[in-house]
Amino acid sequence: MKKHLLLAVSLFALALQPTPSAAQSPAELNDLQIAHVAYVADNIDIRYAHLALAISTNPAIHEFARTMIRDHTAVNEQALALLKKLNAQPQDNFLSRQLTANSEKLVDEMSKLRGAEFDKRYAENELAYHKAVNDLVSNAFIPNIENAEVKSLFEAGLKTFKAHEHHAEMMVKAVSK
Amino acid sequence: MIRRLFIRKAAAAIAAATFPASYLSLSGRAIARPRRHRVEIEGFRFTPDRLEVAVGDTITWINRDIAPHTATATDGGWNTGELVKDAEASVTVVSGMQTTYFCAFHPMMKARFSITPKDQ
Numbered sequence: 001m002k003k004h005l006l007l008a009v010s011l012f013a014l015a016l017q018p019t020p021s022a023a024q025s026p027a028e029l030n031d032l033q034i035a036h037v038a039y040v041a042d043n044i045d046i047r048y049a050h051l052a053l054a055i056s057t058n059p060a061i062h063e064f065a066r067t068m069i070r071d072h073t074a075v076n077e078q079a080l081a082l083l084k085k086l087n088a089q090p091q092d093n094f095l096s097r098q099l100t101a102n103s104e105k106l107v108d109e110m111s112k113l114r115g116a117e118f119d120k121r122y123a124e125n126e127l128a129y130h131k132a133v134n135d136l137v138s139n140a141f142i143p144n145i146e147n148a149e150v151k152s153l154f155e156a157g158l159k160t161f162k163a164h165e166h167h168a169e170m171m172v173k174a175v176s177k
Numbered sequence: 178m179i180r181r182l183f184i185r186k187a188a189a190a191i192a193a194a195t196f197p198a199s200y201l202s203l204s205g206r207a208i209a210r211p212r213r214h215r216v217e218i219e220g221f222r223f224t225p226d227r228l229e230v231a232v233g234d235t236i237t238w239i240n241r242d243i244a245p246h247t248a249t250a251t252d253g254g255w256n257t258g259e260l261v262k263d264a265e266a267s268v269t270v271v272s273g274m275q276t277t278y279f280c281a282f283h284p285m286m287k288a289r290f291s292i293t294p295k296d297q
Binding site for chain 1: 220221242243244245261262282283284285
């Protein structure tokens, strides 16, 4: 009897998981694929920040990088807690893979720079990256997310990323002087 | 035991009714009692971003954002430390303290309070 009940619960949980689809545009991604993209995007920015801490000697760049690590880690922790609560797993997809591939190239490029040249490239990339991600989250993700709790988390996350975009604008001005 | 508890409660009720927001000093002037102020941090803003406080009052900051924040005096004289989501910290207002502050993690977040004389 107990075994039957467990099987029924497991089947019900499986039914709640959206079937992975071969989405080709960001607007076609399901909630779990969107969650995966967000998690990957957060980790990419954390990786850039660690690179900045390793290469830059500019205290303002260090301060900014530490904030990126702190904030993106906090957003990822909230996302993982929500996925755990929903008993769901993020799903890999074309956009996550595309973001990762692009970041690999950028890390290679930035790793070769030093001094003011690195600081300028890092700050400019932070601005461009947050602008691109904010556009994606505002226009492709939030309007298409079905789960109310996931949508609410993305709305809260967007406030953080918009603040980062503004902060990055200030950084670009500061290192371009 | 029950009687003692009742007396304590009754005394507290009388005190609250007699001194709701202020009490009389020996000189007969009304003196404001210390107040508690709350500042919510949400959407990368301090709300309210302007406060009127008096020496002895307490200001409590509570962070509603996912991102951690601080309330840090611009001269570094006082600091709440890192406030993660839903955490709070308080600072007691003292004479001469710095009244402008910002978030040490997000320096574009700024706010202030002004200290008014305690005697009314």
